Amino acid sequence: MIFLSELPDLKKMEVMNKSFVIAKREYRAAVRTKAFLISLLLLPVFMGGGLIVLTLFKDKIDLSDKKVVVLDYSGLMGEHIIKTAENWNKNNIYDDKKEQISPLYFIEIVHPDTVNPLQQKLDLSNRIRNKEIHAFLQIGVDVVHPHFGEEQSRIFYFAENSAVDNVREWLSNVINNKIREMRVVEFGVDPKKINDLFYWVGTESMGLLKVDSKTGKVIDAKEVNETQAILIPYFLIFLMFMMLMMSAVPLLSSVMEEKSERVAEVLLGSVTPWQFMMGKIIGGLGVSLTTSTIYVLGAVITLRKMGMSDVIPYDVLPWFFAYMLLNIIMVGSIMAALGASCNDSKDAQAIQFPAMLPIILPLFFMMPVIMDPLGKLATGLSLFPLWTPMIMLLRQSTSVTIPIWQPIVGLIGVVLFTFFCVWAGARIFRSAIIFQGKRPKIGTLIRYIIKG
Amino acid sequence: MNVIELNHITKSFGKNVAVNDLSLDVPEGSIYGFIGPNGSGKTTTIRMIMNIFYPDSGIIKVFNGEQAGNLLDRVGYLPEERGLYKKMKVKELISFYGELKHVSNPSREADYWLEKFDLSNWAKKKVETLSKGMSQKVQFIITIINKPEIIILDEPFSGLDPVNAEIIKEVILDLRAKGSTIVFSTHDMSVAEKMCDFISMIYKGKKVLDGTLESIQKQFGQDTIRIQMEGGVSMLNGIAGIEKINDFGQIQELRMIPGTDSQQILSDIISKTRVTKFEIASPSLNDIFIRIARPEKNGGYE
Numbered sequence: 001m002i003f004l005s006e007l008p009d010l011k012k013m014e015v016m017n018k019s020f021v022i023a024k025r026e027y028r029a030a031v032r033t034k035a036f037l038i039s040l041l042l043l044p045v046f047m048g049g050g051l052i053v054l055t056l057f058k059d060k061i062d063l064s065d066k067k068v069v070v071l072d073y074s075g076l077m078g079e080h081i082i083k084t085a086e087n088w089n090k091n092n093i094y095d096d097k098k099e100q101i102s103p104l105y106f107i108e109i110v111h112p113d114t115v116n117p118l119q120q121k122l123d124l125s126n127r128i129r130n131k132e133i134h135a136f137l138q139i140g141v142d143v144v145h146p147h148f149g150e151e152q153s154r155i156f157y158f159a160e161n162s163a164v165d166n167v168r169e170w171l172s173n174v175i176n177n178k179i180r181e182m183r184v185v186e187f188g189v190d191p192k193k194i195n196d197l198f199y200w201v202g203t204e205s206m207g208l209l210k211v212d213s214k215t216g217k218v219i220d221a222k223e224v225n226e227t228q229a230i231l232i233p234y235f236l237i238f239l240m241f242m243m244l245m246m247s248a249v250p251l252l253s254s255v256m257e258e259k260s261e262r263v264a265e266v267l268l269g270s271v272t273p274w275q276f277m278m279g280k281i282i283g284g285l286g287v288s289l290t291t292s293t294i295y296v297l298g299a300v301i302t303l304r305k306m307g308m309s310d311v312i313p314y315d316v317l318p319w320f321f322a323y324m325l326l327n328i329i330m331v332g333s334i335m336a337a338l339g340a341s342c343n344d345s346k347d348a349q350a351i352q353f354p355a356m357l358p359i360i361l362p363l364f365f366m367m368p369v370i371m372d373p374l375g376k377l378a379t380g381l382s383l384f385p386l387w388t389p390m391i392m393l394l395r396q397s398t399s400v401t402i403p404i405w406q407p408i409v410g411l412i413g414v415v416l417f418t419f420f421c422v423w424a425g426a427r428i429f430r431s432a433i434i435f436q437g438k439r440p441k442i443g444t445l446i447r448y449i450i451k452g
Numbered sequence: 453m454n455v456i457e458l459n460h461i462t463k464s465f466g467k468n469v470a471v472n473d474l475s476l477d478v479p480e481g482s483i484y485g486f487i488g489p490n491g492s493g494k495t496t497t498i499r500m501i502m503n504i505f506y507p508d509s510g511i512i513k514v515f516n517g518e519q520a521g522n523l524l525d526r527v528g529y530l531p532e533e534r535g536l537y538k539k540m541k542v543k544e545l546i547s548f549y550g551e552l553k554h555v556s557n558p559s560r561e562a563d564y565w566l567e568k569f570d571l572s573n574w575a576k577k578k579v580e581t582l583s584k585g586m587s588q589k590v591q592f593i594i595t596i597i598n599k600p601e602i603i604i605l606d607e608p609f610s611g612l613d614p615v616n617a618e619i620i621k622e623v624i625l626d627l628r629a630k631g632s633t634i635v636f637s638t639h640d641m642s643v644a645e646k647m648c649d650f651i652s653m654i655y656k657g658k659k660v661l662d663g664t665l666e667s668i669q670k671q672f673g674q675d676t677i678r679i680q681m682e683g684g685v686s687m688l689n690g691i692a693g694i695e696k697i698n699d700f701g702q703i704q705e706l707r708m709i710p711g712t713d714s715q716q717i718l719s720d721i722i723s724k725t726r727v728t729k730f731e732i733a734s735p736s737l738n739d740i741f742i743r744i745a746r747p748e749k750n751g752g753y754e
Binding site for chain 2: 018021022025029258261262263265266267268269270271272273434
C-alpha cells in the first residue's frame with residue numbers, strides 16, 4: 001500500500017532520477033576516453049614532478065676535479081686552504097662503498113699582482129674560460145679584522161656560475177672557520193676547546209603531546225618533519241584544485257558546446273533545465289570522486305609501505321572529501337551557468353580566465369597560510385565560503401590545531417553558499433541555455449537570477 | 453477535449469513582442485499545424501508550450517494544467533535546431549533518451565525503431581558518421597521513443613528528402629491513429645494542407661488564421677481560377693478582372709478582383725487562345741499564406 005504522503009518523495013526521486021541518467025552519461029563519456037586515462041597517469045607526474053626530479057638528481061652532483069686559484073692578499077689563508085683541501089681529498093671523496101660522492105679540490109696559490117691587479121684577474125678569468133681552472137678566489141688583506149664595506153676586508157669568488165656553486169660555499173666555510181679560530185686564539189682561548197666553542201645544537205621541531213582516547217595514556221610528541229608540515233597540505237590542496245580543473249571548470253565549455261551544437265534544446269524536451277544542470281554537475285562529481293579516491297588511496301598505501309603512516313592525516317581526509325564535493329557543486333553550478341550564457345568557443349575563452357580566477361587565488365595564499373595557520377589572514381580567508389574548502393583544509397592539514405568552531409562555521413558557510421550557487425546558477429542556466437546572439441552582460445545575468 | 457490550451461499568451465524579448473495575445477486550443481487526437489513566415493513567433497510559442505520559455509502573461513494549459521516538469525514523459529519534442537551527442541553510438545544515444553523518458557526497455561525500443569527506420573546497421577556506429585538524413589531520423593526516433601501522448605515537432609520535414617519525409621509522415625499518421633496528438637510547425641503549405649486537421653497561422657506574433665482548412669478557405673471565398681491554356685501566361689495580358697497571377701509554368705493561378713464574373717474572364721481568354729483546363733476554386737493555403745504574409749506585394753506576377 002502506498003501512502004499519499006509518500007508521493008511527493010517518489011516524484012522527487014523520479015525528478016532526480018533523470019539527473020542521474022544524465023550524470024551516468026557524462027561520467028561514462030568522461031572516463032571512457034583515452035584523455036581521462038592519460039590525465040589520470042600524468043596528474044601525479046605533474047603534481048610530484050618537481051619533487052621526483054629533485055629526489056632523482058639531488059645526489060647527481062658534478063664530480064669533476066675542481067682547481068681553484070687563490071689570490072691571498074692577507075697571506076694568512078693560502079696554506080690553510082691547501083691543507084684543508086688535502087684533508088678533504090683524503091677523507092671526503094668516497095663513501096663506504098668506494099663510490100665517489102664529492103669532487104677533488106686542488107688549490108693553487110698565486111701571488112697577487114699589486115701593480116696591475118685587473119690584468120691579473122682578467123688572465124685568470126680567461127683561464128676559467130679555457131677550462132684550465134674552475135674558479136679563483138680573492139682574499140682581502142684585512143679579512144681577519146675587517147672594516148665594513150672596504151674591498152680589502154672582503155672575499156670575492158670568481159667563476160662562470162659563481163652564484164650557484166658548491167665550491168664557493170666550501171671555501172667560505174674553510175676561510176671563516178680559520179678566521180674565527182685566529183680571533184679566538186687572539187683572545188687567549190685554548191685552541192683545543194675551539195671545537196666545543198663552535199659546536200652548534202639544533203632545535204628539533206616537535207608536535208604536541210596528547211592523550212590516547214582509548215587507553216587514557218599520554219602519547220609523547222612526535223617530530224614534525226617538512227613532509228608533514230608542507231607536503232601533505234600541498235598535496236591535498238593541489239589535488240582539490242586539480243579535481244576542480246578536471247570536473248567543475250570543463251562544465252563551462254561542455255555546456256557551451258551542448259548549447260551551440262543544439263543538443264541542449266533536444267535534451268530540454270526530456271528534462272527540465274535544473275535536471276540538466278544537476279546531471280552535468282553530478283557526472284563531474286563522479287569523475288572527481290573516482291580520480292581523487294584513486295590518488296588518496298594510492299598515497300595512503302604508498303606512505304604505509306614506506307613506513308610513514310604517522311604522517312597520513314586520517315582525521316583530515318573526511319573533511320577533504322566533504323569540501324571537495326561542495327566545492328565542485330559550488331564551482332560547477334557557476335561554470336554551468338556561465339557556459340549556458342556563452343554562444344561559442346570565443347565567448348567561453350573570454351570568460352574562462354576571469355571565472356577561474358577565484359579558484360586560482362587561494363593557491364597564492366598557500367605559503368602564508370602554512371607558515372601561520374592561526375593568523376588573522378589564514379582565519380579570515382578560510383571563512384570566506386568560496387575559499388573555505390581550500391584554505392580551511394590547508395589549515396586543518398597542517399600540524400597546528402585549529403579551533404573546532406572554525407571548520408564547522410566554515411562548512412555551514414560553504415553549504416549555504418553552495419545552495420545559493422546552485423539556485424542562482426540554475427536560474428541563469430534556465431534563462432540563457434536557449435538564447436542565441438550576444439553574450440549577456442553581468443547586469444543581464446543578475447536580472448536572470450532575480451527574475452528567473 | 454483540448455490537450456493544449458493557450459489563453460492570451462504574450463511574450464516579449466526586450467522591445468520585440470514575439471507572441472502577442474495568442475489564444476488557441478489543440479483538440480486531443482488531432483494533427484495541428486502551425487504555419488507562418490520566419491520570425492512570426494511559431495518557435496517561441498512551441499517553446500512556451502514546452503515550458504522552456506515562460507510567457508510574460510497569459511495561461512498555458514497542457515493536459516488540463518498539469519505541471520510541465522511532470523509532462524515531459526508524456527510529450528515528445530523535436531526542436532527546429534537540433535543536435536545530437538556526436539561521440540555516442542547510435543543505439544546508445546537512443547537508449548539514453550529512452551531512459552530519460554522512463555521507457556521500460558530502452559534497448560528493445562531502440563532496436564525496434566532502428567529497424568523501422570532502416571538504421572539497424574548503424575546501431576553501433578558513432579552519431580558523427582551518420583548522414584544528415586540519418587541524423588534527422590535518429591532525432592525523430594528520440595522524440596517519439598516513449599510513444600508520447602502529445603508530439604510537438606518544429607519543422608519536422610525541413611531538409612529531408614522525399615523518401616525520408618514520407619517515412620516520417622507515415623509514422624506521424626500511425627502515432628495519431630494510436631491516439632497521439634500531433635502539433636507541428638511548417639513552411640511547407642502542401643504538407644499542412646494534406647496532413648493537418650487544424651491549421652493556425654501566426655504572423656508578427658498574432659494569430660491570423662485558425663480552424664480547419666475548409667473553414668479557412670471559406671473565409672476567402674472562391675476567388676481563384678486555375679487555368680491551363682495554349683500560349684501560357686502571356687495570353688493573360690490585357691484580361692480585365694484579374695488581381696494577381698501566380699504562374700507555375702504549365703498552369704496559372706489567377707486571383708479575381710472581388711465582384712468579377714469568372715465566366716467573363718473565361719470568355720475573354722477563349723477569344724485569344726485555346727483553354728485546356730479551367731477550374732474555379734478556393735485559394736490554396738500557399739496563396740492564403742502569401743496574401744497574409746506579403747500583403748504589400750499584391751498585384752503582378754509571383
